[in-house]
Amino acid sequence: MFQNLKNAVIAAAMAGIIIAPVFGLQILRRGMETYLQPEWDYILGGMAIIFVFQLLRPLLARRKRAGESRWRLPAISDKGRQRAIMVLVLFALVWPFFTGRAQVDIATLVLIYVMLGLGLNIVVGFAGLLDLGFVGFYAVGAYTYALLYHWAGWGFWEALPLAGLMSAFFGFILGFPVLRLRGDYLAIVTLGFGEIIRLMLINLYGLTGGPDGISGIPKPSFFGYQLVRRSTDGSPTFHEMMGWTFSSQDVVIYLYLMALCLALVTLFVSSRVIRMPIGRAWEALREDEIACRSLGLNPTTIKLSAFTMGAMFAGFGGAFFAARQGLVNPESFTFIESALILAIVVLGGMGSQVGVILAAILLTVVPEIAREFAEYRMLIFGLVMVVMMIWRPQGLLPVKRPHVELES
Amino acid sequence: MSDLIPLLTQQLFNGLSLGAIYALIAIGYTMVYGIIGMINFAHGEIYMIGAYVGLVTLSAIGVNSGLPLPLIILLMLLVAILVTAVYGFAVEKIAYAPLRGSPRLVPLISAIGMSIFLQNWVATGQGARDMAVPSLIGGSLELTLGGSGFTVTAPYSRIMIIVVTVLLMIGLSLFIKYSRTGQASRACSQDLHMANLLGIDTNRIISFTFVIGAMLAAVGGVLIALAIGKLNPFIGFIAGIKAFTAAVLGGIGSIPGAMLGGVLLGLAETFAAAFISSQYKDIVAFLLLVFILLFRPTGLLGKPEVEKV
Numbered sequence: 030m031f032q033n034l035k036n037a038v039i040a041a042a043m044a045g046i047i048i049a050p051v052f053g054l055q056i057l058r059r060g061m062e063t064y065l066q067p068e069w070d071y072i073l074g075g076m077a078i079i080f081v082f083q084l085l086r087p088l089l090a091r092r093k094r095a096g097e098s099r100w101r102l103p104a105i106s107d108k109g110r111q112r113a114i115m116v117l118v119l120f121a122l123v124w125p126f127f128t129g130r131a132q133v134d135i136a137t138l139v140l141i142y143v144m145l146g147l148g149l150n151i152v153v154g155f156a157g158l159l160d161l162g163f164v165g166f167y168a169v170g171a172y173t174y175a176l177l178y179h180w181a182g183w184g185f186w187e188a189l190p191l192a193g194l195m196s197a198f199f200g201f202i203l204g205f206p207v208l209r210l211r212g213d214y215l216a217i218v219t220l221g222f223g224e225i226i227r228l229m230l231i232n233l234y235g236l237t238g239g240p241d242g243i244s245g246i247p248k249p250s251f252f253g254y255q256l257v258r259r260s261t262d263g264s265p266t267f268h269e270m271m272g273w274t275f276s277s278q279d280v281v282i283y284l285y286l287m288a289l290c291l292a293l294v295t296l297f298v299s300s301r302v303i304r305m306p307i308g309r310a311w312e313a314l315r316e317d318e319i320a321c322r323s324l325g326l327n328p329t330t331i332k333l334s335a336f337t338m339g340a341m342f343a344g345f346g347g348a349f350f351a352a353r354q355g356l357v358n359p360e361s362f363t364f365i366e367s368a369l370i371l372a373i374v375v376l377g378g379m380g381s382q383v384g385v386i387l388a389a390i391l392l393t394v395v396p397e398i399a400r401e402f403a404e405y406r407m408l409i410f411g412l413v414m415v416v417m418m419i420w421r422p423q424g425l426l427p428v429k430r431p432h433v434e435l436e437s
Numbered sequence: 438m439s440d441l442i443p444l445l446t447q448q449l450f451n452g453l454s455l456g457a458i459y460a461l462i463a464i465g466y467t468m469v470y471g472i473i474g475m476i477n478f479a480h481g482e483i484y485m486i487g488a489y490v491g492l493v494t495l496s497a498i499g500v501n502s503g504l505p506l507p508l509i510i511l512l513m514l515l516v517a518i519l520v521t522a523v524y525g526f527a528v529e530k531i532a533y534a535p536l537r538g539s540p541r542l543v544p545l546i547s548a549i550g551m552s553i554f555l556q557n558w559v560a561t562g563q564g565a566r567d568m569a570v571p572s573l574i575g576g577s578l579e580l581t582l583g584g585s586g587f588t589v590t591a592p593y594s595r596i597m598i599i600v601v602t603v604l605l606m607i608g609l610s611l612f613i614k615y616s617r618t619g620q621a622s623r624a625c626s627q628d629l630h631m632a633n634l635l636g637i638d639t640n641r642i643i644s645f646t647f648v649i650g651a652m653l654a655a656v657g658g659v660l661i662a663l664a665i666g667k668l669n670p671f672i673g674f675i676a677g678i679k680a681f682t683a684a685v686l687g688g689i690g691s692i693p694g695a696m697l698g699g700v701l702l703g704l705a706e707t708f709a710a711a712f713i714s715s716q717y718k719d720i721v722a723f724l725l726l727v728f729i730l731l732f733r734p735t736g737l738l739g740k741p742e743v744e745k746v
Contacts, residue, residue: 046523050490051562054497063496063571159542161549206731212541213476214730217681221723224678228723232716364674368549375546408557414550419535422543 037083044079048072121289125282133278133285135397137353140288141346142389146373147295147382148342153371154380155303156335157315158208159216161367162223165203166196166340168230168362170347175243175357176236185249185352189345196344197337199226204336208329223367230359242358248280249287249352284353291349295342300382302338311335312380365407372414378424387426443587446580448711449704454595454664456703457602461657462680463687463695464609465525465650471626471690472646473537478548479528480654481677482555483521485670487655488662489559490517492570500571509573510597510663517655525651526644528555534640552674559670567669570662594664601660605653606696613692618645626690675719679706682726688739697737 045053053072054065125133145167152160173192177183183191207218230237237243302308310331314321318328351357373392377384396406417424462484469477491513498509532551536544577592613619624632625642633639662668679702687698702722709721729736 043523043527046520047527050493050520051486051559054493056493056496056563056568058569063500063569065493065496157542159545207727210730210734213545214685214734216542216545217476217678217685218727218730220678221726225720225723228717228720232720365553368553371546371549404561405557407553408561411550411552411554411557415532415547415554418543418547418550419532422536422539 033084033087037080040083041076041080045072045076048075118293122286125285130278130281133281135394137281137285137288139390139393140285140292141350141353142370142373142393143292143386144288144295144346144349145343145370146377146385146389147292147299148339148346149370150339150374150377150380150382150385151299151302151311151342152335152339153374154378154385155308155315156311156332157212157379158332158336159212159371160219160336160339161216161364161371162219162221162226163339163343163370164362164364164367165219165223165226166200166343167347167350167366167370168226168357168359169196169199169340170344171351171357171361172230172237172243172347173344174348174351175246178246179243185247185348189348192348193341193344196347197341200337200340201333204333204340205329208332208336220364220367223362223364227359227362230362238358240359242356242360244356246351246355246357248284248355251283288349288353291345295345296382296386299342307331307334368414369410372410375414376417376425378427381424381426381428384424384426384428388424443589444711447589448707450589450591450595452704452707453700454598454703455707456683456700457598458657458661458676458699459680459683459702460696460699461602461605461653462676463683463699464653464692465647466681466684467687467689467692467695468622468626468646468650470684471692472622472629472643473533475533475541475544476548476681477533477647477650478545478677479532479551479555480650481673481675481680482552482559483524483528483651483673484654484658484676484680485668485673486524486555486559487517487521487651487658488668488672489563489658489670490520490655491659491662492568492668495571495573500573506573513659514656517659518652521651521655521658522648524555525647529644529647534643552677556670556673563670565670567667570666570668572666573663592664594660598660598664601656605656609649609653610692618642622646678726679722682722682729685726685734685736686729688736690740691736691738694736694738 049072052075053068055068056063057066058064125136145163149160149163152158152163170192173195174183174185174188177188177191203219203222207215207222210218231240233239303311310321310326311334313324314326314328314331321331322328350361354361369392373388374385376392377386377388392410396403399406402409462480465480465483466477469475469480494513494516495509498504498512502509528551532547533544536547572594574592574594574597577590578596580589580591581587613623621632621637622642622645624635624637625639629639632642680699683698683702684695685698686702687694687696702725705725706718706722710718713721
């Protein structure tokens, strides 16, 4: 008990030292002079919380050990799962017609993150390659469409496959030399690539518009019919063809439905691929690279395929992002964005597609609801990543795979 | 020709002072990697926090307090070292210690989370804007070289960076070589389990490594804040990555390697900025990182890592 108290006192003193220079003594300027404004309640409050926490921690740890259980995805039969997916898709299709514009807009954003999360899930979750530069491929996709529109006047649908291809190509070129690196080195190199792509976008002023980016990117058309109030080239617009009056709500819903389509395609492809031999090889490689090599699998080819495919989905997501946003600039493709997508995959449970979708919804919707805490958003976000790794490194909804384990 | 030598000397000086900062931060990466084999992604933030603590101390003393200048700087450094030592210790205990023995990617993700947290911790507490640091050490040493009258400018604040760094490096090398803790930490970096079996308190050594790394980074932070005259909560990210590049360049796990790598990276960057384009200097650092990892992952002074089954 005494030892416990001593620890708590030391922890509280440390908390004081940690809080004091950042929150406790705020640097303010008055004219030419800087002075400090002490905030004693922050310091003392923080110290008190840490003191009590440290004092109670041994008790909590004992309690936790007693009732340890891990919640996993319940096993559903294939038929049941198909039915559940059908119901969910139907709901997602019908839902936007009965709600407000802002909600649909957020839902579109969620779907972009679902797409990106599923793409990164292939790389990180299935193949076990930590990619911290994923946003680079997202940027390549977005800029491919933006540049094709800006310089050649291409529409969204012509540019979409090319955006995917271009990102996949970048993934291939960048992945080829680095994939023989070990896990954490790979992470740092991919981070470097992501930053290089962003810095190039800023510095190639003549081509990409530098920090200002490219604006005025048109929204996707519907089989050649534009979704705008007045057509730009004289062809009939969508609402004229249907005989409706133009409403911007329709455009938002249309974008949402398109994002839904893209996300469903991503989901479908990635859940099929994981059942194919190449998908099995990804997972095998993640579990044990040396065993894979001795069974005759070529690690480089397998890793490269995962890397390229993940990059391709990022490219599709990027092109759609450019179309929805109407403008792209390098600001949208910083490391934090990579970290956010990674957090979606990690929070959801690496390799778990349902988990990724759930996490994308959580990480996009919660900050929108808790707008008064917007200031603390990234603070909490970083904390959640640490806490997740300690508390549940396997994620919220880890996948249950059929496996056999030798008793040792 | 007569212009080239002074220009080179100027860039050499700039590169050395920048490289000294990278070297100070890189030590933290390399020591931690040498012992527990993880990239402490949050290390760059410790450097940033060190700079902030220095500024807070300076504001507490007041610029016109009448204290002698060396004393003020010494106080700033001491307080920054003390506070970041606590930060380094706490970060390790909170974010990494519970994850010991888990797969490699788990502590790395936790470290990224910690890095984001610390950045925003300072951004929330002290504001995300740029903050001016009063320039304590004005003036510079000017040398006229060559016939054309080109002068090489060496600000005293940057000379101080080089001098302090060299002193600290000598001190650290002696400490690691001769003190009991230093010997124990070398034993740990050779074989953590064996060291543990031989009665070394490895948890204490790991904490010690984090604390030493944090202290050196804090010194770097305070010195650079004084030399550049401004700081914001996001300077740690890029500096951290570059310092990591320096550590890899020198051979990760090797302390002399980190010093060498830091200086080389600083030189590469300033020469790239001077002779190619200053906009591409960050790209140079990243490209360097990629190429070293591709062609010589063990770095200049590192030893090859053998993969055991």
